[in-house]
Amino acid sequence: MSRDVRVTAADISRLGDVGRAAVSNWRRRHDDFPQPVGGTATSPVFSLNEIKEWLLSHSEGRELPLREWLWQDLRASTAEEELPDLIAGLGAFLIHLDDTEDWASLSALDDAALAAALAVRIKPDISGSLIVARVPLVRQLADLAKRDGAAATFAFLRDRYFELHTKRTYATPKAVAQLIAALSNPSASTALDPACGSGTLLKALRDRPDGKVKHLLGQDIDEAAARLTEVHLALQGCEAEIQNGDSLRRPAFPGMTVDAVVGNPPFNDRAWGYEELAADPRWEFGLPPRTESELAWAQHALSYLGPGGTAVLLMPPAASNRRAGRRIRAQLIRRGVLRAVITLPLGSIPNMAVALNLWVLRKPHDSRTPSHVLMIDTSGCPEVFVQVASAAWGRFDGGDEVGEPTISRAVPAIDLLDDEVDLTPARYLSASTEDISPERVNDQRERMADLLRGAASMIPAVESAVETTNELSLVPLAELERRGMLTIEHQRLVKSGEASEAPDGVAVVMPEDVIDDRTPTGAISTTPVKHEIVVRPGDVLVPHLVHRPVARVASGGDGGVAGALLGPRISLLRVDPDKLDPCFVAGFVAGSVNARNFVTSAGSRAQVDVRRAGVPLLPIEEQRRYGEAFRRLAEFETSLRRAAALGDDLVQLISDGLTQGGVRPATDSEKGAR
Structure with a gap:
């Protein structure tokens, strides 16, 4: 039975293949445009059935986007909580469609016979979701897949579902996923993501140029995300097994070892299972404190690795320096497990107010303990951070010298094992001396002086007022x-x-x-x-x-x-x-x-x-007099802010120059010359 779901103006623009402004124009210009059935004055919602009928009657022969209409038909065909099962079932149909050539004969069957035939042929079983009433959707889907390809068609439906449920999953940005794949074990054939979400990291591993990663394993706490990701990866040609469940409390693959673990696990999770997992054998490097869920994920990843296996995990910067985790960090260093910490540029992970880190961990394959840990800070090269970090790791992992002390440095392990065990890369990298010169310092001084002189001229003149602001x-x-x-x-x-x-x-x-x-x-x-x-x-x-x-x-x-x-x-x-x-x-x-x-x-x-x-x-002319004074004050405030920032840079520039030998204090004669 079809439901009459509600659609927004954005949905209508997609159904009509027009911009959002066109929808607003339709509402103003056409008296027969459907009236809202809910929402608010600024964000109304409409009946899907009424909108579809209106669009069909006003399409004027234009071709309407099939996949948008299919998506809304899917929403109308099932309850909201059953939608991911239906999409996953249709994905299984697309896998079958992509693997066989008998759709021509199957499509000739009537709806009841086709539903029965597909329920027998397709795995995973979709007989529960593919009732006779939904067979027309299957036929639409087959037509769309023939035009756009099975993988692209399913990816569209999956993306629309995740848009509808924005909190269901999170996709790691492609550039970061590519870097994680590049840092992972180069000889890996099996890989695991214990918090796989949409499967972006697993797909990046599978797509590495070496093509060695063949078998992908994943787990996610969200059942819908896990099922949709498994179908998505299968349609992408990946051999993948994705399980649902809480990875820390109920690992899906106990006793299994893999060559590589990748992950973008939850951060700052105090409900990760501290009490019930206190005696868990995975805590080889120490019981993670309640506030250190990230260190629980790191040890969970290590528990799956065979000798020589590598784990690459996204971590918040606080995991590198919080006091509660220093003992575990120290153990990871002493036993040669922590191999690199990489600071990513701010903004490389959207919606994060801080720059995240990548930790590269390796399960030792012999008794030798590495003597150095690689520290990389790519915050100064946001456009090429993937190339910079992967190149530095390649040199370090290959035994070559890392020679860019302002960006990357192999730090002796003993230097990290102080009272804080701070793994923040910037702490161990030096500022560049190439750009520290007397000319640059003097240029900055002149800019500072000009800025301060200009700021002084922006202060508005005032005079005594008969009335005070309090009396207005x-x-x-x-x-x-x-x-x-x-x-x-x-x-x-x-x-x-x-x-x-x-x-x-x-x-x-x-x-x-x-x-x-x-x-x-x-x-x-x-x-x-x-x-x-x-x-x-x-x-x-x-x-x-x-x-x-x-x-x-x-x-x-x-x-x-x-x-x-x-x-x-x-x-x-x-x-x-x-x-x-x-x-x-x-x-x-x-x-x-x-x-x-x-x-x-x-x-x-x-x-x-x-x-x-x-x-x-006040009268408008009087307002404008006040407004001009307020405007000049705002400009003065902006100039002061710029001067403060420039002053901080100038102090750091001169300090670095003096301590690193780029400049020296001026003599009395040189001072006089200036």
């Missing part, structure tokens, strides 16, 4: 919105079961971008926002959680946020410029006198309720 009558922004003088917009992230209305590939303004007055750092791929709210020049942006109130006026051009999408936890104030000056509004919203009206405590930060903030209603 403040009108809440909520009241100004009711009067039509401004509008207040808010953003939220896409929730499970929703689709974003925002276009792909557009930058997203994050709260930190507003606080630090910098270009947007977010993206739809890492911050899937719900609404398409585009920031315009003159909009006032107010972050919700700050150390002190902040309000910035959006600007365009290089370095501006105008044109980007509004991110979460930010209020956007869009003023009527004939009634309110945006710099005037921003200045009063961020003022400390006004802050008591709309700021509440939230730990070490302040929580902002911008609707309660107030501004005085």
Whole structure:
């Protein structure tokens, strides 16, 4: 029985093969366009059946995207909780379709006979999900697979499912997956990922140029993810066995050894099983503390390795230096298991506020204990970090000297075994002396002086006022919105079961971008926002959680946020410029006198309720005078921030030059010459 599921504007744009703006135009221009059946005014949802009927009647002969229609038909054909089983069953059909040539004869059968024939032929069994009513979907799927290929067709359905359930799984970025594969045991034929998610790391191993990895094993705590990943890998030509379950509590392959383990396991998980696993034999290097789930995963990976086998795991930087884990880290070094720690560039793993590390672990194959550990920091080469790290590891693993002390260094194990056992690579790498010269230092000094002189000229002139700010009558922004003088917009992230209305590939303004007055750092791929709210020049942006109130006026051009999408936890104030000056509004919203009206405590930060903030209603010309002063203050603040950053760089530059021999203190005669 078909369900009438609900679809968003983003779904409709895909079904109609048009942009989201076209859907908005349809709603305005066509009186017969279906009315929303739920949602909100800014994020309505519609009846799929009504939308399909409308699109078919208005397609005007255009070819509509078959796979989008198939996806929505799948959603309508089964309950939400049964959808992954149906997709996995259809994937099994695609495997059968790809392996045999008898579809022509099978497709001639009526629906009942075809359902019965497929239920007998296909493994894993899908007889429970492939009822007669769904056979038309199978026929559509076969047509689509004939056009696009079985693997691509299933990948599309799987990706759509994971989009619908954004918290179900996480795909490691392709570049990081390729680096992990390059660092893994070069002679491996069997590999395991104990937290495999979508199978990206296993697929990267299988795709290595050497082609040696033949058998893939995986486990994931999410049953739907495990099943869909197994079918996906099978359609990609991989010999894969993926099991469902908690890898730490219930390992799926006990007693088995593999040549390589890869993983992007959960971080900071205090419920990993500390109590029930206290006596587990896997803790060969020490019982992981409750706060060190990452060290539990590292030892779990090592328990699967045969002699000479390699494990490459993504780890948070805290796992390298937390005091609670120092004894286990020390044991990994003393016994020659830890072979390398690699810092990845910030942003190489989306939606992470810190730069993650890769740990390379190897099960010793003889009694000799390695004397060095490789430390690599690729944070300064984000465009080529895969090549830099894999090349340095190749030289180190081959016994050659690693000769780039600013990026990579073979550190004696004894140097790591102090009281902290800190494995942070940057601690053991030296700054480059090539660019430290008197000319560069003097250039930085001149830039600093110019910046400070320019900043001083930005301070606005003021005079005594008859009335004080405290005596100005403040009108809440909520009241100004009711009067039509401004509008207040808010953003939220896409929730499970929703689709974003925002276009792909557009930058997203994050709260930190507003606080630090910098270009947007977010993206739809890492911050899937719900609404398409585009920031315009003159909009006032107010972050919700700050150390002190902040309000910035959006600007365009290089370095501006105008044109980007509004991110979460930010209020956007869009003023009527004939009634309110945006710099005037921003200045009063961020003022400390006004802050008591709309700021509440939230730990070490302040929580902002911008609707309660107030501004005085002055004549527009008077507002613009105030606004110009606030604008110059904002520029002065920006210059001070740049000066502070440049000053930090200058201090470090001179310090490095003096300590490394690039420069020396000037003599009295040289000082006089300057």
